[in-house]
Amino acid sequence: MSSSKATPPHPAADVTEHVGYRLKRAHSALRGALDAALREHGMSVPQYSCLEVLALRPGLSNAELARATFVTRQSMNLVLRGLQEAGLATRPDVVDHGRARPVRLTDAGERRLRSAQESVYAVEARMVAGVPAGRLAALLEDLDAIVDALDG
Amino acid sequence: MSSSKATPPHPAADVTEHVGYRLKRAHSALRGALDAALREHGMSVPQYSCLEVLALRPGLSNAELARATFVTRQSMNLVLRGLQEAGLATRPDVVDHGRARPVRLTDAGERRLRSAQESVYAVEARMVAGVPAGRLAALLEDLDAIVDALDG
DNA sequence: GATCGAATGTCAGGTTGTTGACATAGACGA
């Protein structure tokens, strides 16, 4: 035997038993399913995420949207330009007070979001159906606990 | 109220309560922690993943490595070139039988992997410590169930 | 009022990762 001698964080035959690996795999599967579901609506996952957050909290700035969707300001800026070009979101060119420009969905943006939500929620439903009924709440809790443990 | 009228897959005040959102957030936190941990070793997450799989299953081809790490053949090919340039992995230029070229770690590659594993396993340990002791096995199961439900 | 710090928007460059396309190698059935 030649490698894998550093002590693993919990008993496991190999890396594929680790939480990180499983998390990555689940995320990859979700991402793939969402990509496929959104393709019919001519939308990408980042764009959809942005629209969804924007519907929930209208008037958020670029930087705030970036934090809400776990990407950098620079990445979100690109997404927003795409959404603006597509006429799905608007940002005022100038603001009277600060530097942040509040982003809002257009009517077209809301319509596109609603139609995409049907497909996305279908994916979510498939995903939820996979986990035993009584364990969903615990799963959500544990995912949060992981976040807290990692960057809290 | 103007949007978010498509029926969600399970009772939730908003998208931030959905499994998909939590999964994305947890993955993002993990990715960030791993990036930071691996930076000290001058290695990226994809490179580390490749090395780890390679240690476990020497001789895998580019396409097989890609599937094991959930990326495309094209992406893995780039990673492998980087590893080869760095002298961490080797691929024969020609093979007698098929088309697939088996990839193997060099001694330097194994050393680099082992040193990186210490940092990565520390991150994994932090993550595992966050979830209640008795629930780790269930968490792993549920993540697998999600994968099965999504692409099975 | 002047200064410092924090947050924001944005530019530049690079890495990672994707889809699409193509040629090649082997397996299998007609």
Place this chain on the structure above:
DNA sequence: TCGTCTATGTCAACAACCTGACATTCGATC
């Protein structure tokens, strides 16, 4: 033997996302 099918490696173009850097704006402090 000849297609056909599948898997592989690779090229090209593009999208997503990152780090690093810079100027602008506001609020807090002196």
